[in-house]
Amino acid sequence: MRLSKHADQGANSDQSQMRWFWKKIWDLPLPHKVRHFEWRACRDILPTKVNLMRRKVVNDQFCVECSLEVETTGHMFWTCPRAREVWACSKVVRLVNQERMQSFQDLMWYMLTVERSDVNEVAKLVCIAWAMWHNRNEIRHGGKRRSGAELVRWASQYMEEYKAATEMLVCKAMVADGVRSWIPPSENIFKINVDGAVFADQKAVGVGVIIRDEKGRLEAALSKKILAPLGAVEAEAMAYEQGLMFARDIGIHNFIIEGDSLIIYHALCESSNPPSSVAAVVQGIQEMCREFHGVMFSHVRRQGNQPAHLLAKHACGIVDFIACIQETPCFLEQALIHDVTISSGS
Numbered sequence: 001m002r003l004s005k006h007a008d009q010g011a012n013s014d015q016s017q018m019r020w021f022w023k024k025i026w027d028l029p030l031p032h033k034v035r036h037f038e039w040r041a042c043r044d045i046l047p048t049k050v051n052l053m054r055r056k057v058v059n060d061q062f063c064v065e066c067s068l069e070v071e072t073t074g075h076m077f078w079t080c081p082r083a084r085e086v087w088a089c090s091k092v093v094r095l096v097n098q099e100r101m102q103s104f105q106d107l108m109w110y111m112l113t114v115e116r117s118d119v120n121e122v123a124k125l126v127c128i129a130w131a132m133w134h135n136r137n138e139i140r141h142g143g144k145r146r147s148g149a150e151l152v153r154w155a156s157q158y159m160e161e162y163k164a165a166t167e168m169l170v171c172k173a174m175v176a177d178g179v180r181s182w183i184p185p186s187e188n189i190f191k192i193n194v195d196g197a198v199f200a201d202q203k204a205v206g207v208g209v210i211i212r213d214e215k216g217r218l219e220a221a222l223s224k225k226i227l228a229p230l231g232a233v234e235a236e237a238m239a240y241e242q243g244l245m246f247a248r249d250i251g252i253h254n255f256i257i258e259g260d261s262l263i264i265y266h267a268l269c270e271s272s273n274p275p276s277s278v279a280a281v282v283q284g285i286q287e288m289c290r291e292f293h294g295v296m297f298s299h300v301r302r303q304g305n306q307p308a309h310l311l312a313k314h315a316c317g318i319v320d321f322i323a324c325i326q327e328t329p330c331f332l333e334q335a336l337i338h339d340v341t342i343s344s345g346s
Protein backbone atom coordinates (compact mmCIF):
# COMPACT_ATOMS: atom_id res chain seq x y z
CA MET A 1 0.00 0.00 0.00
CA ARG A 2 1.13 3.50 -0.68
CA LEU A 3 -0.24 5.39 2.22
CA SER A 4 2.57 7.92 2.28
CA LYS A 5 1.33 9.50 -0.92
CA HIS A 6 -2.02 10.27 0.58
CA ALA A 7 -0.80 11.00 4.07
CA ASP A 8 -1.80 14.64 4.21
CA GLN A 9 -5.17 13.79 5.79
CA GLY A 10 -3.59 12.21 8.87
CA ALA A 11 -3.27 8.60 9.89
CA ASN A 12 -6.84 7.97 11.02
CA SER A 13 -8.55 9.31 7.99
CA ASP A 14 -5.97 7.45 5.91
CA GLN A 15 -7.06 4.24 7.51
CA SER A 16 -10.73 4.86 6.94
CA GLN A 17 -10.02 6.02 3.39
CA MET A 18 -8.10 2.83 2.71
CA ARG A 19 -10.97 0.78 4.09
CA TRP A 20 -13.32 2.70 1.85
CA PHE A 21 -10.97 2.12 -1.09
CA TRP A 22 -10.76 -1.65 -0.60
CA LYS A 23 -14.47 -1.91 -0.16
CA LYS A 24 -14.98 0.00 -3.43
CA ILE A 25 -12.51 -2.30 -5.13
CA TRP A 26 -14.31 -5.34 -3.82
CA ASP A 27 -17.79 -4.04 -4.71
CA LEU A 28 -17.13 -3.21 -8.36
CA PRO A 29 -19.66 -4.86 -10.67
CA LEU A 30 -17.31 -7.44 -12.16
CA PRO A 31 -17.44 -11.15 -12.93
CA HIS A 32 -15.66 -13.25 -10.38
CA LYS A 33 -12.53 -13.97 -12.41
CA VAL A 34 -12.03 -10.33 -13.38
CA ARG A 35 -12.40 -9.31 -9.75
CA HIS A 36 -9.84 -11.91 -8.81
CA PHE A 37 -7.46 -10.37 -11.35
CA GLU A 38 -8.22 -6.90 -9.99
CA TRP A 39 -7.46 -8.03 -6.48
CA ARG A 40 -4.15 -9.60 -7.43
CA ALA A 41 -3.17 -6.56 -9.50
CA CYS A 42 -4.00 -4.19 -6.63
CA ARG A 43 -2.10 -6.34 -4.16
CA ASP A 44 0.77 -6.54 -6.62
CA ILE A 45 0.83 -10.32 -6.63
CA LEU A 46 0.39 -10.84 -10.37
CA PRO A 47 3.28 -12.83 -11.86
CA THR A 48 4.83 -9.75 -13.50
CA LYS A 49 8.45 -10.00 -14.59
CA VAL A 50 9.55 -8.07 -11.51
CA ASN A 51 7.70 -10.47 -9.22
CA LEU A 52 8.95 -13.51 -11.13
CA MET A 53 12.54 -12.26 -10.96
CA ARG A 54 12.15 -11.73 -7.24
CA ARG A 55 11.14 -15.38 -7.00
CA LYS A 56 14.06 -16.32 -9.28
CA VAL A 57 11.71 -17.77 -11.90
CA VAL A 58 13.08 -15.57 -14.71
CA ASN A 59 16.38 -13.77 -15.05
CA ASP A 60 15.32 -10.54 -16.67
CA GLN A 61 12.67 -8.17 -15.45
CA PHE A 62 11.96 -6.18 -18.60
CA CYS A 63 8.52 -5.54 -20.02
CA VAL A 64 7.11 -8.25 -22.32
CA GLU A 65 5.64 -5.56 -24.56
CA CYS A 66 8.33 -2.91 -24.94
CA SER A 67 11.47 -4.42 -23.32
CA LEU A 68 12.38 -0.86 -22.35
CA GLU A 69 11.51 -0.76 -18.71
CA VAL A 70 11.11 -2.98 -15.70
CA GLU A 71 7.74 -4.70 -15.80
CA THR A 72 5.88 -3.47 -12.72
CA THR A 73 2.09 -3.13 -12.67
CA GLY A 74 2.61 0.63 -12.84
CA HIS A 75 4.59 0.27 -16.04
CA MET A 76 2.46 -2.42 -17.62
CA PHE A 77 -0.86 -0.71 -17.05
CA TRP A 78 0.18 2.92 -17.33
CA THR A 79 3.56 4.11 -18.60
CA CYS A 80 4.24 1.38 -21.19
CA PRO A 81 3.59 2.55 -24.78
CA ARG A 82 1.26 -0.44 -25.03
CA ALA A 83 -0.86 0.83 -22.14
CA ARG A 84 -0.93 4.30 -23.73
CA GLU A 85 -2.18 2.77 -26.96
CA VAL A 86 -4.93 0.83 -25.21
CA TRP A 87 -6.13 3.72 -23.02
CA ALA A 88 -6.11 6.06 -26.00
CA CYS A 89 -8.63 3.73 -27.66
CA SER A 90 -10.93 3.72 -24.65
CA LYS A 91 -12.65 6.66 -23.08
CA VAL A 92 -12.47 5.45 -19.51
CA VAL A 93 -9.34 7.24 -18.36
CA ARG A 94 -7.64 10.52 -19.22
CA LEU A 95 -3.97 10.13 -20.04
CA VAL A 96 -2.68 12.60 -17.49
CA ASN A 97 -0.39 12.61 -14.48
CA GLN A 98 1.85 9.89 -15.76
CA GLU A 99 4.22 10.00 -12.82
CA ARG A 100 1.53 9.41 -10.26
CA MET A 101 0.81 5.82 -11.21
CA GLN A 102 3.57 3.65 -9.85
CA SER A 103 1.29 0.67 -9.55
CA PHE A 104 -2.10 -0.61 -10.59
CA GLN A 105 -3.33 0.28 -7.15
CA ASP A 106 -2.32 3.90 -7.74
CA LEU A 107 -4.31 3.88 -10.97
CA MET A 108 -7.39 2.57 -9.16
CA TRP A 109 -6.90 5.07 -6.37
CA TYR A 110 -6.67 7.85 -8.93
CA MET A 111 -9.85 6.72 -10.69
CA LEU A 112 -11.87 6.38 -7.50
CA THR A 113 -10.67 9.34 -5.45
CA VAL A 114 -9.29 11.96 -7.85
CA GLU A 115 -11.36 11.41 -10.97
CA ARG A 116 -14.28 10.12 -8.90
CA SER A 117 -15.23 7.97 -11.82
CA ASP A 118 -18.50 6.12 -11.93
CA VAL A 119 -18.16 2.51 -10.70
CA ASN A 120 -19.21 1.17 -14.09
CA GLU A 121 -16.39 3.13 -15.72
CA VAL A 122 -13.88 1.83 -13.19
CA ALA A 123 -15.18 -1.70 -13.72
CA LYS A 124 -14.69 -1.24 -17.46
CA LEU A 125 -11.14 -0.04 -16.89
CA VAL A 126 -10.40 -3.14 -14.82
CA CYS A 127 -11.87 -5.34 -17.52
CA ILE A 128 -9.68 -3.68 -20.18
CA ALA A 129 -6.62 -4.12 -17.95
CA TRP A 130 -7.59 -7.77 -17.57
CA ALA A 131 -7.76 -8.11 -21.38
CA MET A 132 -4.30 -6.48 -21.59
CA TRP A 133 -2.92 -8.90 -19.04
CA HIS A 134 -4.50 -11.84 -20.83
CA ASN A 135 -3.04 -10.79 -24.19
CA ARG A 136 0.34 -10.10 -22.60
CA ASN A 137 0.38 -13.73 -21.42
CA GLU A 138 -0.62 -14.93 -24.88
CA ILE A 139 2.21 -12.93 -26.45
CA ARG A 140 4.64 -14.31 -23.92
CA HIS A 141 3.73 -17.81 -25.04
CA GLY A 142 3.99 -17.07 -28.73
CA GLY A 143 0.37 -15.95 -29.27
CA LYS A 144 -0.99 -13.16 -31.40
CA ARG A 145 -0.76 -9.53 -30.36
CA ARG A 146 -4.15 -7.80 -30.40
CA SER A 147 -4.51 -4.12 -31.16
CA GLY A 148 -5.59 -1.69 -28.45
CA ALA A 149 -8.91 -1.18 -30.23
CA GLU A 150 -9.50 -4.93 -30.32
CA LEU A 151 -8.87 -5.30 -26.60
CA VAL A 152 -11.13 -2.38 -25.72
CA ARG A 153 -13.91 -3.70 -27.96
CA TRP A 154 -13.61 -7.17 -26.48
CA ALA A 155 -13.70 -5.86 -22.89
CA SER A 156 -16.74 -3.66 -23.59
CA GLN A 157 -18.62 -6.57 -25.06
CA TYR A 158 -17.66 -8.81 -22.17
CA MET A 159 -18.93 -6.24 -19.68
CA GLU A 160 -22.18 -5.77 -21.56
CA GLU A 161 -22.85 -9.48 -21.56
CA TYR A 162 -22.08 -9.63 -17.88
CA LYS A 163 -24.39 -6.70 -17.17
CA ALA A 164 -27.24 -8.23 -19.13
CA ALA A 165 -26.85 -11.49 -17.24
CA THR A 166 -26.84 -9.87 -13.80
CA GLU A 167 -29.52 -7.24 -14.29
CA MET A 168 -32.08 -9.99 -14.25
CA LEU A 169 -31.09 -10.96 -10.78
CA VAL A 170 -31.21 -7.59 -9.12
CA CYS A 171 -32.84 -8.00 -5.80
CA LYS A 172 -32.57 -6.46 -2.35
CA ALA A 173 -33.87 -3.34 -4.08
CA MET A 174 -37.10 -3.54 -2.24
CA VAL A 175 -37.71 -2.64 1.36
CA ALA A 176 -38.08 -5.90 3.23
CA ASP A 177 -39.93 -4.88 6.33
CA GLY A 178 -42.83 -2.70 7.12
CA VAL A 179 -44.54 -2.62 3.73
CA ARG A 180 -48.12 -3.23 4.73
CA SER A 181 -50.09 -2.40 1.65
CA TRP A 182 -49.83 -3.32 -1.96
CA ILE A 183 -47.82 -0.90 -4.08
CA PRO A 184 -48.28 -0.95 -7.84
CA PRO A 185 -45.20 -1.48 -10.03
CA SER A 186 -43.81 1.28 -12.22
CA GLU A 187 -44.79 1.55 -15.86
CA ASN A 188 -43.97 -1.33 -18.21
CA ILE A 189 -43.35 -3.66 -15.30
CA PHE A 190 -45.80 -6.14 -13.85
CA LYS A 191 -46.14 -7.15 -10.28
CA ILE A 192 -46.78 -10.79 -9.45
CA ASN A 193 -48.12 -11.52 -5.99
CA VAL A 194 -47.95 -15.07 -4.77
CA ASP A 195 -49.14 -16.93 -1.70
CA GLY A 196 -49.51 -20.47 -0.42
CA ALA A 197 -52.10 -22.18 1.80
CA VAL A 198 -52.01 -25.54 3.55
CA PHE A 199 -54.97 -27.95 3.38
CA ALA A 200 -53.75 -30.49 5.93
CA ASP A 201 -56.92 -32.64 5.79
CA GLN A 202 -56.54 -33.04 2.02
CA LYS A 203 -52.78 -33.62 2.24
CA ALA A 204 -52.50 -30.81 -0.28
CA VAL A 205 -51.49 -27.17 -0.61
CA GLY A 206 -52.95 -24.34 -2.64
CA VAL A 207 -51.04 -21.61 -4.43
CA GLY A 208 -52.35 -18.29 -5.62
CA VAL A 209 -50.74 -16.09 -8.25
CA ILE A 210 -51.97 -12.71 -9.41
CA ILE A 211 -50.34 -10.52 -12.03
CA ARG A 212 -51.18 -6.82 -12.16
CA ASP A 213 -49.94 -3.77 -14.06
CA GLU A 214 -49.00 -0.27 -12.91
CA LYS A 215 -52.65 0.73 -12.56
CA GLY A 216 -53.46 -2.33 -10.49
CA ARG A 217 -55.40 -3.89 -13.37
CA LEU A 218 -55.52 -7.65 -13.39
CA GLU A 219 -53.51 -9.22 -16.17
CA ALA A 220 -53.89 -12.82 -15.06
CA ALA A 221 -54.65 -14.91 -11.99
CA LEU A 222 -54.05 -18.50 -11.04
CA SER A 223 -55.42 -20.72 -8.32
CA LYS A 224 -53.85 -24.16 -8.16
CA LYS A 225 -53.95 -27.19 -5.94
CA ILE A 226 -50.84 -29.32 -5.49
CA LEU A 227 -51.35 -32.78 -4.03
CA ALA A 228 -48.45 -33.05 -1.62
CA PRO A 229 -48.41 -33.01 2.18
CA LEU A 230 -46.32 -29.84 2.50
CA GLY A 231 -45.90 -27.28 5.25
CA ALA A 232 -46.44 -23.53 5.14
CA VAL A 233 -42.90 -22.55 4.11
CA GLU A 234 -42.84 -25.19 1.38
CA ALA A 235 -46.20 -23.94 0.09
CA GLU A 236 -44.83 -20.37 -0.07
CA ALA A 237 -41.81 -21.55 -2.05
CA MET A 238 -44.06 -23.51 -4.42
CA ALA A 239 -46.13 -20.35 -4.91
CA TYR A 240 -43.04 -18.46 -6.15
CA GLU A 241 -42.20 -21.32 -8.49
CA GLN A 242 -45.73 -21.43 -9.88
CA GLY A 243 -45.69 -17.64 -10.20
CA LEU A 244 -42.65 -17.77 -12.46
CA MET A 245 -44.08 -20.60 -14.55
CA PHE A 246 -47.30 -18.68 -14.95
CA ALA A 247 -45.38 -15.55 -16.00
CA ARG A 248 -43.58 -17.64 -18.59
CA ASP A 249 -46.87 -19.03 -19.91
CA ILE A 250 -48.42 -15.57 -20.10
CA GLY A 251 -45.28 -14.23 -21.78
CA ILE A 252 -44.24 -11.43 -19.42
CA HIS A 253 -40.55 -10.76 -18.92
CA ASN A 254 -40.11 -7.76 -16.62
CA PHE A 255 -41.71 -8.04 -13.24
CA ILE A 256 -41.51 -7.84 -9.49
CA ILE A 257 -42.47 -11.03 -7.72
CA GLU A 258 -43.78 -10.49 -4.23
CA GLY A 259 -44.91 -12.71 -1.39
CA ASP A 260 -45.49 -12.35 2.34
CA SER A 261 -42.98 -14.94 3.57
CA LEU A 262 -39.84 -13.26 4.88
CA ILE A 263 -38.03 -16.61 5.01
CA ILE A 264 -38.48 -17.22 1.30
CA TYR A 265 -37.81 -13.58 0.43
CA HIS A 266 -34.46 -13.59 2.27
CA ALA A 267 -33.52 -16.95 0.75
CA LEU A 268 -34.23 -15.66 -2.76
CA CYS A 269 -32.20 -12.49 -2.13
CA GLU A 270 -29.45 -14.67 -0.70
CA SER A 271 -29.42 -12.64 2.49
CA SER A 272 -29.94 -15.84 4.49
CA ASN A 273 -29.85 -19.55 3.81
CA PRO A 274 -33.16 -21.25 3.03
CA PRO A 275 -34.46 -23.99 5.31
CA SER A 276 -33.24 -27.31 3.90
CA SER A 277 -36.79 -28.38 3.03
CA VAL A 278 -37.02 -25.64 0.38
CA ALA A 279 -33.37 -25.26 -0.64
CA ALA A 280 -33.83 -27.13 -3.93
CA VAL A 281 -36.99 -25.21 -4.84
CA VAL A 282 -35.30 -21.89 -4.05
CA GLN A 283 -32.36 -22.81 -6.23
CA GLY A 284 -34.73 -23.83 -9.03
CA ILE A 285 -36.50 -20.46 -8.76
CA GLN A 286 -33.21 -18.57 -9.00
CA GLU A 287 -32.25 -20.55 -12.07
CA MET A 288 -35.63 -19.97 -13.66
CA CYS A 289 -35.20 -16.20 -13.15
CA ARG A 290 -32.46 -16.24 -15.79
CA GLU A 291 -35.08 -16.96 -18.44
CA PHE A 292 -36.58 -13.50 -17.95
CA HIS A 293 -35.28 -10.02 -18.71
CA GLY A 294 -35.79 -8.43 -15.33
CA VAL A 295 -36.94 -10.07 -12.12
CA MET A 296 -37.02 -8.34 -8.76
CA PHE A 297 -37.97 -9.94 -5.47
CA SER A 298 -40.08 -8.08 -2.99
CA HIS A 299 -41.75 -8.66 0.33
CA VAL A 300 -45.06 -7.31 1.59
CA ARG A 301 -46.91 -7.98 4.81
CA ARG A 302 -49.96 -10.22 4.73
CA GLN A 303 -52.38 -7.29 4.59
CA GLY A 304 -50.86 -6.28 1.27
CA ASN A 305 -51.09 -9.75 -0.21
CA GLN A 306 -54.83 -10.39 0.09
CA PRO A 307 -55.75 -11.28 -3.53
CA ALA A 308 -52.96 -13.88 -3.76
CA HIS A 309 -54.04 -15.22 -0.37
CA LEU A 310 -57.66 -15.58 -1.55
CA LEU A 311 -56.52 -17.34 -4.71
CA ALA A 312 -54.45 -19.80 -2.67
CA LYS A 313 -57.40 -20.49 -0.36
CA HIS A 314 -59.70 -20.86 -3.33
CA ALA A 315 -57.70 -23.90 -4.48
CA CYS A 316 -59.22 -25.83 -1.58
CA GLY A 317 -62.43 -26.41 -3.47
CA ILE A 318 -61.04 -27.15 -6.92
CA VAL A 319 -59.59 -30.26 -8.49
CA ASP A 320 -56.57 -29.00 -10.38
CA PHE A 321 -56.33 -25.30 -11.24
CA ILE A 322 -58.17 -22.32 -12.63
CA ALA A 323 -56.56 -19.50 -14.56
CA CYS A 324 -58.13 -16.20 -15.58
CA ILE A 325 -56.68 -13.85 -18.17
CA GLN A 326 -57.74 -10.19 -18.01
CA GLU A 327 -60.92 -11.18 -16.28
CA THR A 328 -61.51 -10.82 -12.57
CA PRO A 329 -63.11 -13.73 -10.72
CA CYS A 330 -65.87 -12.33 -8.53
CA PHE A 331 -64.35 -13.50 -5.23
CA LEU A 332 -61.36 -11.23 -5.94
CA GLU A 333 -63.19 -8.04 -6.84
CA GLN A 334 -63.38 -6.54 -3.37
CA ALA A 335 -59.72 -7.23 -2.57
CA LEU A 336 -58.56 -5.74 -5.86
CA ILE A 337 -60.55 -2.56 -5.37
CA HIS A 338 -59.16 -2.33 -1.85
CA ASP A 339 -55.53 -2.55 -3.07
CA VAL A 340 -56.01 0.12 -5.75
CA THR A 341 -57.82 2.44 -3.33
CA ILE A 342 -55.11 2.10 -0.69
CA SER A 343 -52.25 2.50 -3.15
CA SER A 344 -53.72 5.64 -4.71
CA GLY A 345 -54.16 7.06 -1.23
CA SER A 346 -57.83 7.87 -1.73
Ligand SMILES: [Zn+2]
Binds near residue numbers: 063067069081082
Ligand atom coordinates in the same frame (compact mmCIF):
# COMPACT_ATOMS: atom_id res chain seq x y z
ZN1 LIG B 1 6.46 -1.83 -21.58
